[in-house]
Amino acid sequence: MKGWRDGVMGRVLVFAYPLRWRFVGAGLLAAGTEAAGLGLMAAATWLLATAAGQPPLIALSVAIVLVRALAIGRGVLRYVERLASHDAVLRMVTEVRARIFAALVDRPPARRADALSRMVSDVDAVQDLVIRVLLPMAAAGLVAVAAVGTALFADPAVAGVLLAGLLITGVALPLLAARLARHGSARLAPLRAAYAVDTVDLVHGAADLAAFGARPAYEARGRAHADELARVERALARRSFAVDAAATALGGVTAMAVLATALSRGLPGVWLAVLAVATIAAGELALSLLAAARKGAEIQGSLHRVAELLDVPETAVADGLPVPDGSVHLRLRGAGVRYRTDAAPALHDVDLDLPPGRRIAVVGPSGAGKSTLLALLTGAISPDSGSATSLPVATAPSRVGVTAPPGAGTPITAFDRERWPAAVTGLLADAHLFHASVRDNLLLARPGATDEDLLAACRTAGLGDWVDAHGLDVRVGEDGAELSGGQRQRLALARAVLADPQVLLLDEPTEGLDPAQADAVLADVLAHRAGRSVVLVTHRLTGLDAFDEVVVLDGGRVKERGTQGWVRAHGG
Structure with missing residues (x-):
């Protein structure tokens, strides 16, 4: 039987556990706020009804003080509750964002806008879960129980009627509201993510879309x-x-119904007014429960998307990616990827075997499907046809062409942390540099790295002389704007080298370098990766003698494949 932490809610709320006493305090403050509001309505009604009989002022003094105290206390409690709850939830969300960021650094999604949606709107759902769902439900539940308990002192029959009404309006209707909202809300998070992707494509790709005459089509898709x-x-x-x-x-x-029951039980007129008004005030709690239940249903899609990224081991946040042992074996069999049903597949019937230590170079023209292949290997996307498997090394074949035992492979799906190897990453085409120092950008790969580790990674990536001259604390600008294209590429490569994943994926790692320097950098990287798996995507055929296999992609299909002799025969 799965524990509560294995579910979507559990994987999110586990981050609230270290802050549990803060949340308990915030919940009690929220309950106190609601109780003060309900008590204010009851006390004010009693004061007005009693004052109508013109009793001595001394008989009303306690009620007057109580009304003033509840009126002031309600505002104070609300303010303190908001401070306490937001302080706790922002601490929690900070940890969630850090964990998700570690996941995205380790295995970026296929589209940058989807990463933005996950980091912003989806993580906001975690905040809504606490502030707008769990705390209001807990507060309303406590106050409702207290209201029914207080009604027992007036009359058990009245308390029974109040309980029945609160069960219908505070339990049955919220369940109905959540059920009605769930069907449509399950589509909200994917639709918002798709709309974010459309927006980013139109804004950042405006020049390219205009050049190819594709802007109307993308605008139509965004409008849809x-x-x-x-x-x-x-x-x-x-x-x-x-x-x-x-x-x-x-x-x-x-x-x-409460008023009719109180009349039939012969309660005094003052209590009739108090019970009627207090019941109406208690009914307001049902509206807060409705809003909480509805919001809970609406954010389920976002919570699922967040939970998919929360299985990153804690060492990925605290100490960086784990040191690899070369024990990952990936295999594609007839793998195909189709981004749109009305377009040709980006990949079609691709076979690839990547046992531990194997080096594969993938070459081909632009649009051949090379970046899609890397996205498939990182787990950012799943194959639409064929299979992508992670083979246990104990049963994995040691050479190409040997069939693995039945059932040895585990299907890989996008962001499936339990099945996908934890350290398959590298330098991808859209590697991002942050507006921070060289040191900060490198430490994303391994937060516990020393300066010696950082300098060694820079030297391996061909950036050693520049770092020696400028230091690790020089700022690189937004997305590396203060660096040249070659320096930016080598800094991103140094980060991938520092991460030291079990399978290193490189997408044009030497772009922007002259041929001699590009060959030297590639040779240094391969020497650093001795005995570990590497997949290189490149347009160049030179410097590929060190690779075990060269795969030629064209139009999403494997056109040729060969070894070192193939490279020499083709002028490499």
């Missing part, structure tokens, strides 16, 4: 996603309105 997103949100709004209206009506019905 925006329209679909608006349609889903309108449907959710209509359902919310209907359920809120039902809750308001049921609150009024409950108040009338």
Whole structure:
């Protein structure tokens, strides 16, 4: 039987455990705020009803002080509760963002805009889970129990009617609201992510889209996603309105039922007013529970997307990626990837065997499918056809052409941390440099690295002389704007070398360098990776003699493949 931590909610809330007493305090403050509001309505009603009989002022003094205290206390409690709850949840969200960032550094998604959506809007769902779902539910539940308990002192029958009304409006209706919202809300997170991708494509790719005449098509796709997103949100709004209206009506019905029961039980007139108004105030709690249940359903998709990235081992955040032991064996069999149903596949029927220590170079023209192949190997995307498997090394074949035992492979799916090897990464085409120092950019790969480790990685990537001259603390600018193209590429390569993954993936690592320097840098990287797996994507055929196999891609298909002799025969 799975523990609570194995579910989506558990994998998210495990980050709240170290802050549990802060959240308990925030929950008690929230309950105190709601109780103060309910008590204020009851005390004010009693004061007004009693004052109508013109009793001595001394008989009203306690109620007057209580009303003032509750009115002031409600505002103070609300303010302190917001401070406490937001302090705790922001501490929690900081840790969640750090863990997700470590996951994205280790295995970036296929589209940068999707990473942005996960880091921003999806992580905001974790904040909503605590602030707008769990805390309001806990506070409303505590106050509802206290209200029913207090009603018992007036009359058990009245308490029973109040309990029934609160169960309907505070339990049954929220469950109905969540059920109605779940169907449409499951599409909200993917639609928002798709819309973010469309926006980034249109903004950052404006020049390329205009040059190829593709801007109208991308704008139409963006409008379609925006329209679909608006349609889903309108449907959710209509359902919310209907359920809120039902809750308001049921609150009024409950108040009338409580009043009728109190009349039949012969309670004094003052208590009739207090019970009726307090019941209406208690019914307001049901609306907060409705909002919490609805929000909980709406963020389920985002929470799933966050949970997919929260299985990164803690060492990835604390100490960087684990030191590899060369024990990863990846295999593609007839793998195909199709981004759009109305377009040709980006990859079609690709076979690739990557046992521990094997070096494979992938060459081909632009648009051949090389970057898609790397995305498949990183786990950023899953094959639409064929299979991608991670073979246990104990049963993996030691050479190409040997069939693995049945069942030896484990299917790999996108962001499946339990199945996908933890350290398959490298220098990809969209490697990002942050507006920080060289040191900070390198430490993303291994936070515990020493200066000697950083300098060694820079020397391996051909950046040693520049770092010796400028130091590790020089800032590189936004996305490496203060560096030349070659320096930027070598700094990203140094970060990949420092990460030292079990399988190193390199996408044009020497782009922007002159041929002699490019060959020297590649040779140094391969020497550093002795005995470990490397996949290199490149346009060049020179410097490939050290690779065990060269795969030629064209139009998403493998056109040729060969070894060192093939390279020499083709002018490498």
